[in-house]
Each structure stands twice: as structure tokens, then as C-alpha cells.
Amino acid sequence: MEKLVKIKSTCVPVNIENIDTDQIIPARFLKATDKKGFGDNLFRDWRFDKEGNPKPDFPLNNPKYKGEILVAGKNFGSGSSREHAAWAVAGYGFRVVISSYFADIFKNNAMNNGVLPVQVSEVFLKSLFEKIEDKPDLEIEVDLEKQIVKMGGMAEHFEINEYKKECLLNGYDDIDYLLNIKNEIEEFEKNRAKLQIVL
Amino acid sequence: MSKKTLFDKIWEAHVVKEIPNGPSVLYIDKQFIHEVTSPQAFDGLRKRGISVFRPEQTIATADHNTPTINQHLPVKDELSRNQLDKLGQNCKEFGIELYALGHPKNGVVHIIGPELGITLPGSTYVCGDSHTATHGAFGSIAFGIGTSEVEMVLATQCLMQNKPKRMRINVNGKLKKGVTAKDIILYLISKLTTGGGTGYFIEYAGDTIRSLSMEERMTICNMSIEMGARGGLIAPDDTTFEYIKGREFAPKGKAFDKAVEYWKTLYSDADAEFEKEYNFDAADIDTMITYGTNPGMGIKITDKIPSVNEFESESEKNGLQKSLKYMDFKESEPIMGKKIDYVFIGSCTNGRIEDLRAAAEIIKGRKKADNVTVWIVPGSKMVEKQAIEEGLDKIFKEAGIEMRQPGCSACLAMNDDKIPAGKYSVSTSNRNFEGRQGPGARTLLASPVLAAAAAVTGKIVDPKEFLS
Numbered sequence: 186m187e188k189l190v191k192i193k194s195t196c197v198p199v200n201i202e203n204i205d206t207d208q209i210i211p212a213r214f215l216k217a218t219d220k221k222g223f224g225d226n227l228f229r230d231w232r233f234d235k236e237g238n239p240k241p242d243f244p245l246n247n248p249k250y251k252g253e254i255l256v257a258g259k260n261f262g263s264g265s266s267r268e269h270a271a272w273a274v275a276g277y278g279f280r281v282v283i284s285s286y287f288a289d290i291f292k293n294n295a296m297n298n299g300v301l302p303v304q305v306s307e308v309f310l311k312s313l314f315e316k317i318e319d320k321p322d323l324e325i326e327v328d329l330e331k332q333i334v335k336m337g338g339m340a341e342h343f344e345i346n347e348y349k350k351e352c353l354l355n356g357y358d359d360i361d362y363l364l365n366i367k368n369e370i371e372e373f374e375k376n377r378a379k380l381q382i383v384l
Numbered sequence: 385m386s387k388k389t390l391f392d393k394i395w396e397a398h399v400v401k402e403i404p405n406g407p408s409v410l411y412i413d414k415q416f417i418h419e420v421t422s423p424q425a426f427d428g429l430r431k432r433g434i435s436v437f438r439p440e441q442t443i444a445t446a447d448h449n450t451p452t453i454n455q456h457l458p459v460k461d462e463l464s465r466n467q468l469d470k471l472g473q474n475c476k477e478f479g480i481e482l483y484a485l486g487h488p489k490n491g492v493v494h495i496i497g498p499e500l501g502i503t504l505p506g507s508t509y510v511c512g513d514s515h516t517a518t519h520g521a522f523g524s525i526a527f528g529i530g531t532s533e534v535e536m537v538l539a540t541q542c543l544m545q546n547k548p549k550r551m552r553i554n555v556n557g558k559l560k561k562g563v564t565a566k567d568i569i570l571y572l573i574s575k576l577t578t579g580g581g582t583g584y585f586i587e588y589a590g591d592t593i594r595s596l597s598m599e600e601r602m603t604i605c606n607m608s609i610e611m612g613a614r615g616g617l618i619a620p621d622d623t624t625f626e627y628i629k630g631r632e633f634a635p636k637g638k639a640f641d642k643a644v645e646y647w648k649t650l651y652s653d654a655d656a657e658f659e660k661e662y663n664f665d666a667a668d669i670d671t672m673i674t675y676g677t678n679p680g681m682g683i684k685i686t687d688k689i690p691s692v693n694e695f696e697s698e699s700e701k702n703g704l705q706k707s708l709k710y711m712d713f714k715e716s717e718p719i720m721g722k723k724i725d726y727v728f729i730g731s732c733t734n735g736r737i738e739d740l741r742a743a744a745e746i747i748k749g750r751k752k753a754d755n756v757t758v759w760i761v762p763g764s765k766m767v768e769k770q771a772i773e774e775g776l777d778k779i780f781k782e783a784g785i786e787m788r789q790p791g792c793s794a795c796l797a798m799n800d801d802k803i804p805a806g807k808y809s810v811s812t813s814n815r816n817f818e819g820r821q822g823p824g825a826r827t828l829l830a831s832p833v834l835a836a837a838a839a840v841t842g843k844i845v846d847p848k849e850f851l852s
Contacts, residue, residue, distance in 0.1 A: 201706075202699050203578060203678055207817040212796040216449060216463035218423035218470045230819050235805075259699065260579045263612060263678075264817060265796075266514040267421060268530035289548075289582060289614055290514060294530035346546060348406025358532070360432070363409065363540040366401065367437075370542055373400040373411055 187299040188356040192280050193326045195252035198317045199228070199244050202258035206291065209262065209270040223269050224276025245277075249321040254281045256313055256325075261302075262291025271298045281327050283334065285310040296349050297358065303327055303334055309341045329353060389550050389656040390619050391585050393649070394525045398508050400542055407544040413507040414441050415537045416493045417480070419471040420448040420798070421512030425535035426474040438541045439479040443502060446471055446485045447492045448513075449798045452761050452788035455486050464799065478538075491764020491790045494518035494732035498602065499766050501631025505620035505647040510537055515732045515814060517608040520617035521601035522624055523650045525585070527615040548614050549583050549659040552652070554590035557666035562848035564742070565600035566734060566812065566831035568592070569607045570672035572664070574682035581613030584660065587652060588618050592666040598627040599738040606733045607814050610679040619651040671846055674816050674829040675719055676707035681816070682829070683719065685846050691715040710818055711826050712806075719828075720844055726809035727758045727839040728821070729832050730788075731795040734812035735763025737770045739832040744776045746836035746850045752784040753842030759801060760785055761793040783840065797822045810838040 214226045232243050239246040255274065261284040262270060271294035274282060280300060285307045287295075292302045305313070316323060316337050325336045329350060332343050352358065363370070388396075400409040417425075422444075429436065436442060449464045459465040468485065475482035483489040489496060494515055497503040503519045509526035510516060512534045519526035529543065536543055553572060573580075586608050593601070601618050608616030625644050628634045635643045670684040681704075683689065689708070692701045692715055708715060713722075729735075729743050740762060752758050760780055762768040768790055771777055777787040794801040795813035797820065803809040805824025812835050816827035830838075833847035840850075 202703055205678065205815075205817045207796075207815070207820050211819055211823070212798045213802075213823075215420050215798060216461075216467055218467055219427065220424050230823055235823070260582075260612075263578055264514065264609075264815060266512055266516075266528035266530055268424075268512075268532060271530065286579060286582070288579075288612055290528055290530060290609075294532065297530060297532035346406060348403055348544075359544045360428075360532075360536050360539055362544070363536060363542050364432075364434070366409065367540065370400055370409075370411070370437075370540055374541075377397075377411070 186356045186358050189280060189299055189301055189329055189353045191326070191328050191330070192253055193324050194254050195322055196254035196256050196317060196325050197244050197250040197252060198256045198314055200258055200314050203260045203263060204257055205264035206262060206267055206270040207264055210267065210273040215267060215269050220272045222276065223273035224278065227273040227277045253279055254283060254325050254327065255279045256283045256317065259285045259307065259310070261287050263288040266290045268294045268298070271295045271300060275300050283310070283313065283325070296353060299353065299356070301327065301329060301353060303343045305334060305341050305343060309339070312339060386653050387655050387657060389652040389658065390523060390587055390617060390650055391525065391550055394506055394508065395547060397506070398525070407546045410543050410545045411508065412510050412537050412541055412543060414443060414502060414509050415534070416497060416509065416511035416516070417442060417444045417534060418448055418493050418511070418513065419446050419467045421531050422474065422534055423467065423470045424531045425538055426478065428535040429538060434539055436478040436480065436538045441541060442480045442538065443497070444471060444475050444480050444482040445490055445493050445496055448792045448796065450485050450791040451799055452791045452793045452801055455789045488765050491766065492732045492735060492792055494606065495735060495763035495767065498522065498598070499631070499764060501628055501634030504628065504634065504643070505624060506650050510543065514609040515606050517615035518602045518606040518732055520605040520608070520615050521598060523617055523620035523647065525615065525617065528609065548585040550587070551581060551584040551613070551660040552587045552589055552658045554661070554663045555588070555592040555666055556590040556663070557592060559592060559666045560670065562833065562851050563669055563671060564831040564833060565596055565603040567672040568669055569604045570674065570679070570682040570829060571669045573607065573610050573680050574672070575664070576611045576662070578610060578678045578680040579612045581608065581611030584613050586611070586613045586616040588616055593618060594621065597738060598623060599736045602736070603733055607679065610814060620647045671834060671848065672830065673719055673834060673844065675711065675713055676704070677710055677816055677818050679814065679816060679829060681707060685720055685834070685844070688716050688718050689713050720846065722808070722844045723755065724810050724828070724838050724843060725756060725807040726803050727756055727835050728761070728794040728809055728811040728813060729835050730759070730761030730763060730793050731813040732763065733814045734832050735761060735767065737767050739812065740767065740771050740776050741774070743832045743836035744779045746833055746847060747783045747785070747840060748779045750783055750840040752839055755842045756839055758785045758839045759788055759794055761788045762790050764790050785839070794821050796820065797825070803827070810835045810844065
């Protein structure tokens with residue numbers, strides 16, 4: 186997994202609440218058996234019309250917005266467990282998603298793919314959207330080490346699980362950790378078998 | 385004195401290790417896999433050069449991306465066929481039992497687990513599918529995971545998980561006649577909203593929940609994720625034990641009795657504490673239907689579509705307007721009487737035999753409305769077989785409806801079962817997101833009885849009028 190320490194970038198604002206995983210990547214694009222190419226269909230039906238032409242009013246198609254940070258409305262990533270949604274976000278080139286609320290599964294999926302979900306207050310999110318609209322070339326700085334997000338003179342602390350933070354800072358993944366404790370897992374299985382609660 | 389919730393008891397019995405300031409290593413008893421969210425996980429194993437740790441604790445089925453007609457013929461769509469072939473190859477290579485398309489045990493992953501007696505109280509289940517919470521109906525911890533996590537469980541039978549907060553939802557009292565489990569859960573989601581359960585695991589309790597059959601309990605737990613919750617569960621009781629008894633993979637004889645003894649210890653202690661608790665009166669619940677583009681946008685069938693003035697925040701007002709524009713509905717208009725184009729009865733929410741029976745009761749002796757296309761899709765081969773044995777397929781046929789073959793079908797429209805753009809679909813599935821049932825499709829979530837009533841009238845009607 187690619188490390189993530191500090192990201193300083195302009196951003197793309199999608200000021201819509203409850204963006205569900207079917208909007209992030211519709212089910213009809215889940216037929217691939219690898220992780221490639223999902224970024225091309227990120228927000229497919231909002232981004233392109235039926236003929237596949239970009240819809241000019243969608244922020245991803247607006248040339249004034251670009252960068253490695255996606256700023257989205259409250260409750261981002263609700264719905265399906267499809268990791269394809271995280272692959273689409275990462276595949277498009279985003280390393281950070283900022284919102285005031287994230288769905289649980291999406292949050293895990295994002296972090297397992299080196300994408301940092303940054304949960305900020307609703308007030309902060311609102312000012313972010315206003316500032317971006319005003320000055321699209323303004324950069325946002327996300328410092329994972331210090332757990333701070335800054336933009337144009339304003340800053341806010343964000344929470345992240347210590348373990349996940351270490352993983353992202355160092356590019357480790359959970360499987361490496363679990364494979365290293367296989368003996369303990371086998372021990373657990375033996376004890377459970379003794380209790381006869383495994384049926 | 386123990387002060388544990390049902391969730392705590394099961395969770396604690398599965399913690400292999402706690403990581404300081406981090407998640408717990410949680411042991412998973414069984415993992416269900418399917419064709420869509422597993423191929424990249426198997427690739428991951430190959431890249432690492434490792435095998436599946438406990439193949440016998442892994443069950444595979446093909447369901448998400450399968451056709452619901454002519455299953456005996458090769459799958460036409462090349463990408464879909466490739467995905468199904470990949471599942472077959474992966475299961476063969478790693479020694480996993482696969483209930484492939486056409487297999488007598490094939491079906492929607494959350495339907496087959498319970499009906500085969502794989503799903504048992506006190507256990508932990510995961511699947512790369514958010515509706516895994518269905519299995520919680522048996523008093524187990526079951527939740528959906530992403531593909532990286534599927535790989536983790538294949539590799540180690542464990543997951544790194546932060547313990548969720550605990551919520552209890554009590555529903556007490558007698559339900560009105562004709563009000564179903566689907567109406568209960570749509571009602572709860574409309575009250576708690578789609579984010580109301582985020583960070584929580586929900587226990588459903590109360591005498592109304594207790595009075596439900598196992599299949600009805602599955603419908604409730606199934607949609608826990610639509611409130612944002614990781615999962616939902618219901619304490620096991622005699623209804624649970626009766627359901628499990630005699631099923632293919634369930635413990636038999638003395639082993640069963642011993643299991644029941646253990647299962648009976650699985651309940652929340654009287655003084656157990658929940659971070660959040662809600663109480664609802666069953667008498668307040670009526671036939672429900674959604675009007676918007678998330679499952680929280682549900683109303684009583686006799687209610688009017690909300691108006692923008694009813695919401696306080698700017699964002700809620702915008703959300704409603706965006707939804708109504710997509711659905712081509714107006715604020716404050718009645719939902720009853722709206723013309724519809726498609727009916728879908730099926731999915732892991734409502735594709736079990738009781739759902740098909742409920743639909744048949746209304747459809748029997750009536751004809752499908754001319755303006756409506758109706759897809760009735762049993763949740764599994766076993767449900768299909770049972771439906772045929774009971775003659776339900778004939779009842780549907782006489783009404784002008786062909787029962788299709790099992791699969792997830794129009795719930796997520798990965799296969800050819802897509803609702804065309806702009807068309808209205810009354811669906812017994814779990815999500816009404818924009819484009820969920822096909823690009824531009826307009827979904828109204830409801831119970832099988834409402835869907836059946838819509839099928840024979842071609843419009844949104846109160847199914848209670850059709851029940852004898």
C-alpha cells in the first residue's frame with residue numbers, strides 16, 4: 186500500500202449529501218476481476234450523459250477544479266460494501282476525501298487502499314465549500330501525522346484510529362499484521378474447540 | 385452480575401487479540417463469498433503466495449451477476465461469464481465448496497446460508513456484501529466487508545475490527561393486519577434516517593420482533609445497513625431453534641441439544657447497557673413505501689409526499705428537491721394511485737418462500753395489469769423448488785407472470801434485469817438509490833404484498849384491501 190503522510194493539493198468539491206456507492210460506481214461496472222480502470226467510471230451517471238459525453242455542470246468536468254482531494258457532502262459512501270467504490274476514488278487520483286460524515290464500510294475500504302477519509306465538522310465543511318467556490322486554486326493541506334486539515338487560514342483537527350494511522354503513514358496493511366500472528370489464531374481455534382462452541 | 389449485551393457476548397467469544405489503541409482481531413466462523421467481490425481477493429493471495437487458511441469455513445455461491453432465465457445456457461455477457469468462470473477457477477484452486485449457477489443449493493448468498501443450516505446463533509459471519517446482516521436474525525454477528533477484508537479472512541480467518549457501539553431498538557405491541565416485517569424496517573429507517581445507525585450494531589427486541597417468523601426477522605436485520613449500521617441481530621429463541629432443526633448443515637441429535645443449551649445463554653442481560661436505545665409502538669406502523677432516492681425516504685402509503693417546508697436544514701431541502709426531480713414527483717401529492725411500470729419481487733430482503741406465498745395470496749385469481757412488467761425471482765434454487773411444489777408458479781402463470789430463476793436480479797441490476805430509464809418500479813429489494821435498478825430507473829421500495837397489489841392493478845394501492 187502506498188504511504189500517506191501529508192497531502193497538499195487543490196481539490197474537487199462535490200457538494201451533495203448522502204452520496205451512495207451506486208453513484209460512486211454503478212453496479213454495471215463491477216464486472217471486472219481486477220482493480221484497474223474504476224476511476225474512469227467514478228460518479229459515472231452524474232459525470233457523463235447516456236452517450237458518454239461529459240456533463241459540463243458536474244464538478245469533475247469543470248476545468249477549474251482539480252487535485253488529489255475530494256470534498257463531498259455529509260454521509261459519503263453509504264450503501265453497498267463494494268470496495269470498487271474506493272478503487273474508483275483512488276483510481277481517479279484522489280488520496281483524501283473530506284466530508285462531515287462517512288459510512289463505515291466505505292471508510293475501511295478507503296483506508297485499506299491508501300485513501301484517507303477526513304471527517305470534519307459540518308461548519309468546517311460548509312466554509313470549505315464556500316472558500317473553494319470563491320477561490321478554486323486555493324490549496325488544502327492534510328497532515329496525517331498531526332491530524333490537521335488546513336485551508337486559507339482555517340484549520341481543524343480530525344480523528345483517526347491510532348492503528349490505522351500507523352498503517353497509512355507506513356504503507357502497512359492488515360494482512361501483513363494478521364499473517365504474523367497466525368500462531369495466536371491457531372491457539373484461539375484450539376481453545377474454542379475445547380469449549381465446544383464451534384459447531 | 386453480568387451486564388452484557390447479546391452483541392458483547394458473541395463479540396468477546398471471538399476476540400483473538402486486542403491491539404492497544406487499535407482494533408481487535410476478530411475470529412470469523414464462516415465467510416460467504418460470491419463472484420463480484422472476491423476475484424481481487426484471490427489475486428491478492430496469489431501475489432502474496434499464500435493459500436486459503438480455512439477453506440472448509442468458506443462457502444461460495446454465484447448470485448450477483450447471474451441471468452434469471454435460461455440458466456442452463458452459457459451466460460451471454462462476456463464480462464459476466466468471465467467473472468463466474470473466475471469464481472469457479474478460484475474455488476477449485478483454493479479448495480472451496482462452490483454452489484455454482486444451476487446447483488441445487490445455489491442462490492442469493494444471504495438466502496442459502498440460513499436455509500442450509502449454515503447460519504447459527506452465537507457465530508460470526510462476513511461476506512463481501514453489505515446485506516450480510518441478514519444472518520443476524522439468528523442471534524449472530526454478521527456484517528458486510530470490502531474485498532481487502534475478504535482477502536484478510538481468506539488468509540487468516542480473522543478481521544481487524546473496532547468494536548461498534550451498541551444500539552437497541554424495541555418494537556412492542558400488535559401489528560395492524562396486513563402490515564409486514566418490511567413495513568417495520570422501512571418505518572424504522574424513515575425514523576432513524578440512513579445515517580442514524582452509523583457506528584452501531586443494532587439489537588432488535590420487543591414483543592413485536594419476538595412474534596415474527598425467522599424469515600420476517602431476516603427481512604428486518606437485512607436492512608440494518610440502510611440505517612448505516614454495521615449489522616443488526618435478534619436474540620435466538622424457540623422460533624430460531626425450530627427453524628434450524630433438521631436443516632442440512634445444522635447440528636443433529638445430541639449435538640443439536642447441546643447447541644441449543646448454549647444458544648439459550650445468548651441474550652442481553654436485564655441490566656445490559658446500550659449507547660442508544662429507541663422504543664416504537666407497533667400500532668404506529670402502517671404499510672410503507674419509499675418516494676425518494678434513499679431508503680430513509682419512506683412514508684405510510686396513505687401519507688402525502690413531504691414538502692420542502694417540512695424540513696429545516698438547507699441540505700435536507702436540497703436533498704428532497706433533488707430526489708423529487710429524479711423521481712418526477714411533486715411535493716405534497718399523494719403517493720397512492722400513482723401509475724407504475726415494473727414490479728420486482730425478490731432479493732435477499734424479500735426473496736424467501738414466505739414472501740412468494742404472500743405475493744401469491746394477492747395475485748391468486750387475478751391478472752397482471754397490462755401496463756406492468758412483473759419479475760418474480762425466488763432467492764434460491766430451494767425456494768424455487770418449494771414454490772413449484774406449492775404451485776405458486778402456476779398461480780403466477782395464471783396471472784400472466786413467469787417466475788424467473790434465482791439470483792440477485794433487479795435488486796442491483798448487474799445482469800440483464802434492468803428497469804429502463806424513467807420507468808417506475810415497485811421493488812421488494814433494499815435500495816432505491818438513483819440508477820440502482822438501471823440507469824435512470826425510479827425505484828419505490830415496498831413489501832411483497834404491496835408489490836403484488838401493484839402488479840395486479842398497475843398502480844400504487846394499499847394491499848390491505850386485497851387481503852381476505
